Amino acid sequence: MASLADVARLAGVSKATASRALSGAGEVSPSTRERVVSAAAELGFVASSTAASLVTGRTRNVGVVSPFVSRWYFSEVIEGVEEALIREGYDLTLFRVQEDPSRRQRVFDYFLVRKRVDAVITIAVALSPDEVAALRALGRPVVGVGGGIPGMSSLQIDDVAAARLATEHLLSLGHRHIVHLGGDQTEQMDFHIHSQRLAGFRQALAGAGIPPHDDFLATPLTIPGGFQVALDLLGDPRRRPTAIFAASDEIAIGAIMAAGRLGIRVPQELSVVGIDDHELSEMHGLTTVRQVPREQGELAVSLALEAMSAPAPETRDVALPITLVVRSSTAAPPERTTLPRESHGHVVRAGADLPDRDA
Amino acid sequence: MASLADVARLAGVSKATASRALSGAGEVSPSTRERVVSAAAELGFVASSTAASLVTGRTRNVGVVSPFVSRWYFSEVIEGVEEALIREGYDLTLFRVQEDPSRRQRVFDYFLVRKRVDAVITIAVALSPDEVAALRALGRPVVGVGGGIPGMSSLQIDDVAAARLATEHLLSLGHRHIVHLGGDQTEQMDFHIHSQRLAGFRQALAGAGIPPHDDFLATPLTIPGGFQVALDLLGDPRRRPTAIFAASDEIAIGAIMAAGRLGIRVPQELSVVGIDDHELSEMHGLTTVRQVPREQGELAVSLALEAMSAPAPETRDVALPITLVVRSSTAAPPERTTLPRESHGHVVRAGADLPDRDA
DNA sequence: GTGAAAGCGCTAACAT
DNA sequence: ATGTTAGCGCTTTCAC
Secondary structure (H helix, E strand, O other), X not given: OOOHHHHHHHHOOOHHXXXXXXXXXXXXXXXXXXXXXXXXXXXXXXXXXXXXXXHHXXXXXXXXXXXXOOOHHHHHHHHHHHXXXXXXXXXXXXXXXXOOHHHHHHHHHHHOOOOOOOEEEEEOOOOOHHHHHHHHHOOOOXXXXXXXXXXXXXXXXXXXXHHHHHHHHHHHOOOOOEXXXXXXXXXXXXXXXXXXXXXXXXXXXXXXXXXXXXXXXXXXXXXXXXXXXXXXXXXXXXXXXXXXXXXXXXXXXXXXXXXXXXXXXXXXXXEEEXXXXXXXXXXXXXXXXXXXXXXXXXXXXXXXHHHHHXXXXXXXXXXXXXXXXXXXXXXXXXXXXXXXXXXXXXXXXXXXXXXXXXX | OOOHHHHHHHHOOOHHHHHHHXXXXXXXXXXXHHHHHHHHHHHOOOOXXXXXXXXXXXXXXXXXXXXXXXXXXXXXXXXXXXXHHHHOOOEEEEEEOOOXXXXXXXXXXXXXXXXXXXXXXXXXXXXXXXXXXXXXXXXXXXXXXXXXXXXXXXXXXXXXXXXXXXXXXXXXXXXOOEEEEEOOOOOOOOOOHHHHHHHHHHHHHHHOOOOOOOOEEEOOOOHHHXXXXXXXXXXXXXXXXXXXXXXXXXXXXXXXXXXXXXXXXOOOOOEEEXXXXXXXXXXXXXXXXXXXXXXXXXXXXXXXXXXXXXXOOOOOEEEEOOEEXXXXXXXXXXXXXXXXXXXXXXXXXXXXHOOOOOO
């Protein structure tokens, strides 16, 4: 527990000089520097970041606020953030924030506020006006990954375009009966992502002259969630689409598993597209819109750090490029299911043509 | 940015009294307390944890060292730790540590050392003697989840017993040809877990009078890893076992997917057991030894906190109970594959009996 | 029950 | 290039 004073004494210099020699700030003659450095080494001196923070007001620590750590998108963003942060000499303090209002409030009013973080990065979390105010009151850069919040920098893919891209791919293959398995709009941690993906989906449909219909199912953004909802959907021959656009790869994979359970072959009888491009997506042969969460995390750190040194911390919104990764989960729709929509409700034989999965 | 002095002034008391009133330490008359509290509220005062730490030496922050954040086991332990920590009013600082030696050193010699953490929790990370020394030098409680390190408290399931349990289940079903898909012993973040699971596996085999043979395959602890290794193994009729014991559910699920790819039916033609019990395991009908990582995380926090207040920070090793969760992925071995082992190499027709998966 | 004062360990003017 | 001085914002003896 050697202190700077100990080091200074051993090196025969003042604390100020010792501090300068060790931190690299200010001019120190090479010889003194060396004396100080070796004295520090001898004593096993490590600067107390607490003391340094108290005087400088900087903590070299950034807070990351995320609703999950285990879901793909979130864990990868976190890994990206961590990577970039440690490279820059920053710690990462993790705050998991879910719906529970009392816990949320605790995080925003107590934990984040204690002058412990130099910046905050939020990951796809929908903030209430109060929460935004609390964050802004920190007087520190705040950047949101996965969606924009008024008054703070943000970083995301263009979710409308991503959804449109996915849907147009399906349309171009000839699909006319596509269902969107997407996030529940009312979920607290929504964040417009869900609604934007739905909007892009509908835009593409409208562009192809397909009138709005019963084409959206609120789905938990997990593999089991996608599985369950798809099982219901695909199990009913009358509702069964030829293609599914899922809001996340987890949903998409759940849907593929459901199809497998029902004996529906992918992609011959059902095309599936998701958004993310996790390693499992590759294994499932899932067609997906790639969104590189890791890079989003790293970029968020750049934005935050940049804002810290900027004179006027102007907010910036950055959109990352997207690409469609076509794998084996999409194909032209099977002939038999391209019956005119109108027939679905009336002509029972249209459904009966399909293998009956209800049994 | 109101300071304690501001609050004290507004309340008409000294800083000392204000501090006592706000922190709850020491006796303060109810009326003064109320005056101070409302003054604090009026000013939006939040104590600077930095300043408090400087004087108390406590940071209300614990460091978590983990090689991954995205793998099941790790992310769930982290969520458990986070949950318990925030409940107790602690922050969680995350350090991801992988093989890269320079990064590791940075974490241990620079980040963790700066008097920033009251305790450290490591998650299944194999520490070098130097690293253990560095941690111990902190003079703070260190608890290891997922394996024991000499000189620090630890928390884990009994990995030998878990592996034995899984293997004995397979043996009791009549399997004689079981292969263990387990972690590479040489991997840096091993931690004896892999070797203990292998040991338990071999113990069970020995107990059943099955001589050691070519029964272990080093496998990355991921779904793609399990998939790839199982694909090779199962694709060769001569090597194909009737059962697989996987060191993790991720491997196990990869193996099930590989079987699916090869047209091998689970469990009729192949039994699979893993360790973990993630929600996906349930979906795959995977038989597994349950290890509740979330609880491991919460318990680690209790241990750490307890050690902080203990006069003599004695180390404790705690083993969590395990249970075998039997789902549909295990069954008695098919008749045709119970040929005597000796025939595998010589009687080509024994292999030819099986569907040829090489093509 | 409350106040005065000391100081945690460092950095940042300001001198020299 | 180096030393002196003054705090950063709290908690905690020690008096009263």
